[in-house]
Amino acid sequence: MRHRTGAAAYVGGEQRREELMAGDTRIDVRDTPKPQRHALILEAFDRLAAGDSILLTNDHEPRHLREDFERELPGSFGWESLGPDEDGSWQVRITKTTRAPLPRLVADTNALFADLDPSSAGSVWQLTPARRDLDANIIALPAGDAIDTHDGPGLDVLFVVLSGSGTLGTETGEIALAPGAVVWLPPRSQRRIDAGAEGLRYLTVHHRKPTLSITPRP
Structure with missing residues (x-):
């Protein structure tokens, strides 16, 4: 990755590029392996x-990178596409706002539950931003369904009942x-969950489990 700051001239750039603020961080990822690009850019941001701002030089229009910014940092960035250059490169100015x-x-649980089939089972909502420290899920169990007795993972879990009824076996x-119940599940504690008639x-909610890295789309 070619990485420069300050007023150093962008080689091959047009006058529009040269007029950018001297404080821009300039990053050229054309020589960087594609699976590494998005993480490097987000870390620089x-x-x-x-x-x-970052003045990014890429070898294509970074549409998928913008999707990552929209998902991870909505409302926190500005995006100015400067378009393709004569050498086939593409520049974008990304500003931290x-x-x-x-x-x-x-999430809106009222809307979620209004559209949810009563027979739905399992995770019906997940916290999706990739750059997070928490995992959060909304779990649905149909009437009479159960999660069998098991020992939980080696981390604390906070459990909040949103609707319906049931029992937690220890x-x-x-x-x-019942709705409003807040339960703490200590690490490795035994539990069984049975849904009631409704x-x-x-x-x-719990600390995020370590996972394999997901390679972003180029």
Whole structure:
């Protein structure tokens, strides 16, 4: 990756490029393997102060990169496409508009449940941003369904009942589940979940489990 800052001239650029602010961080990823590009650009963006910009040079229009920014940093960036150059490269100016990612609405359970089939089972909603420290899911169990007795993972899980009813079985007894119930599941604790006559829908939140990296689209 070719990486320059300040007022160094962009080789082969047009006058429009030369007039950009001297503080832009200039990144050329044309020599960088495609699977590594998006992560490198996002890391460079994280290091910017609010109001500063990256001048990105790529070998194609980075549409999928913009999709990543829209998913991970909505409302926190500006995107100015400067178009293709004579040598076939493509430049984009990406500006950091907030100091940190913005809080955002990620789900509306009223709308979700209104459209949900009563027979739906399993995870019906997931927290999707890739750059996060938490995993969160909304789990649905139809009436009379159950998650069999098992030992949980080696991490804390917070469990919030959203609708329906049921019971949580532990090593020594049962806990009644109703809307509003907040349950802590300690690491490796035994649990069994049974849905009542109305079914059961609940939110789980826990620290994100380590996963394999997903290669972004070029």
